[in-house]
Amino acid sequence: MVQVTDTTVPRRPDPAVDGVSALDAALAFESVLGRLYQGDCLQLFPEIDADSVDLLFADPPFNLGKDYGLGVKDSLGETDYLTWTSHWITHAARVLKPGGSMFVFHLPKWNVEIGHLLNDLAMVFRHWIAVDIKLSLPIQGRLYPAHYSLLYYTKGKPRRFQNLRVPIPICRHCGGDIKDYGGHRGKLHPQGLNLSDVWLDIPPVRHRSTKRRAANELSEKLLRRVLEIASAPGDVVLDPFGGSGTTFAVAEQLHRHWIGFELGDCEPIVGRLRGEQPRVPPKNLGDARKGMKRPRSSTGARLVNLFD
Ligand SMILES: C[S@@+](CC[C@H](N)C(=O)[O-])C[C@H]1O[C@@H](n2cnc3c(N)ncnc32)[C@H](O)[C@@H]1O
Numbered sequence: 236m237v238q239v240t241d242t243t244v245p246r247r248p249d250p251a252v253d254g255v256s257a258l259d260a261a262l263a264f265e266s267v268l269g270r271l272y273q274g275d276c277l278q279l280f281p282e283i284d285a286d287s288v289d290l291l292f293a294d295p296p297f298n299l300g301k302d303y304g305l306g307v308k309d310s311l312g313e314t315d316y317l318t319w320t321s322h323w324i325t326h327a328a329r330v331l332k333p334g335g336s337m338f339v340f341h342l343p344k345w346n347v348e349i350g351h352l353l354n355d356l357a358m359v360f361r362h363w364i365a366v367d368i369k370l371s372l373p374i375q376g377r378l379y380p381a382h383y384s385l386l387y388y389t390k391g392k393p394r395r396f397q398n399l400r401v402p403i404p405i406c407r408h409c410g411g412d413i414k415d416y417g418g419h420r421g422k423l424h425p426q427g428l429n430l431s432d433v434w435l436d437i438p439p440v441r442h443r444s445t446k447r448r449a450a451n452e453l454s455e456k457l458l459r460r461v462l463e464i465a466s467a468p469g470d471v472v473l474d475p476f477g478g479s480g481t482t483f484a485v486a487e488q489l490h491r492h493w494i495g496f497e498l499g500d501c502e503p504i505v506g507r508l509r510g511e512q513p514r515v516p517p518k519n520l521g522d523a524r525k526g527m528k529r530p531r532s533s534t535g536a537r538l539v540n541l542f543d
Contacts, residue, residue, distance in 0.1 A: 258282040263501040269493035276475035276496045280326035288330045289470035294340040328356045334394030336465035339386040346384035362387040367435045400427040458485040480504030
């Protein structure tokens with residue numbers, strides 16, 4: 236469990252009255268390695284020094300009308316959403332150290348735009364990683380959407396890059412190889428295949444007994460991979476859209492320092508970092524409503540519509 240500095244106070248300090256910084260006033264949780272601030276990332280980012288963060292991971296609201304609780308808005312007009320995106324992306328690039336890395340998890344449609352914004356900020360493109368989606372909804376008149384995009388940029392030449400290996404995939408029924416490797420199976424590296432830019436092995440976090448929040452919790456496996464590729468123990472990782480705190484939980488496990496922002500309810504994050512069991516609000520109530528209520532496939536599994 237995370238070593239915690241208890242920040243329970245009867246009232247949140249007011250910068251104007253108590254002479255504390257806006258960042259200190261927003262502090263919602265503190266551990267030995269990290270700090271979580273509750274507030275709008277556009278107000279918190281300016282409090283972070285330029286060139287101070289090794290790795291920034293962002294999984295922003297997708298503008299799909301999800302209910303994140305506490306009135307967090309997730310349905311802007313497309314122009315307003317892009318303007319808002321350009322503001323936080325500019326801050327994100329500013330706080331990165333030279334050589335630092337940025338990963339943005341989003342729908343392909345929006346990561347195309349974010350790529351343009353990052354190019355304009357002289358960030359260096361590394362990869363468009365396709366993260367396989369299990370069970371999305373088919374859409375009439377379009378190809379079947381089967382991946383989320385994970386953009387990977389660096390601020391100049393990367394300071395950290397770990398070329399990871401993944402286990403050689405095997406058939407889960409017969410235990411045999413699923414590819415023949417052109418007859419060169421024996422020459423494969425004993426520690427597995429080089430990680431590619433197509434990730435088929437990231438599980439969704441959909442089961443109610445393991446979710447922290449109803450909407451959009453990412454798998455720890457995804458975050459572990461990102462942190463292992465582009466950071467080292469002791470580095471500083473920032474996530475401006477905390478959600479259920481996946482980035483912070485993984486940063487703790489991998490001994491990275493972390494800075495987190497979350498505009499909505501921080502309790503799921505705090506509970507998670509304190510080692511409490513997941514508890515998602517009852518179905519169709521509050522935060523659970525829009526994130527969970529989705530059609531089911533013929534097998535009963537929930538489907539995700541990427542374009543609504
Ligand atoms: C897609 S979720 C992130 C999920 C997270 N990656 C996880 O694994 O749990 C986006 C989060 O951003 C938060 N958010 C939305 N607008 C924000 C803003 N302006 N500043 C900070 N957080 C914001 C939402 O409340 C939501 O929790």
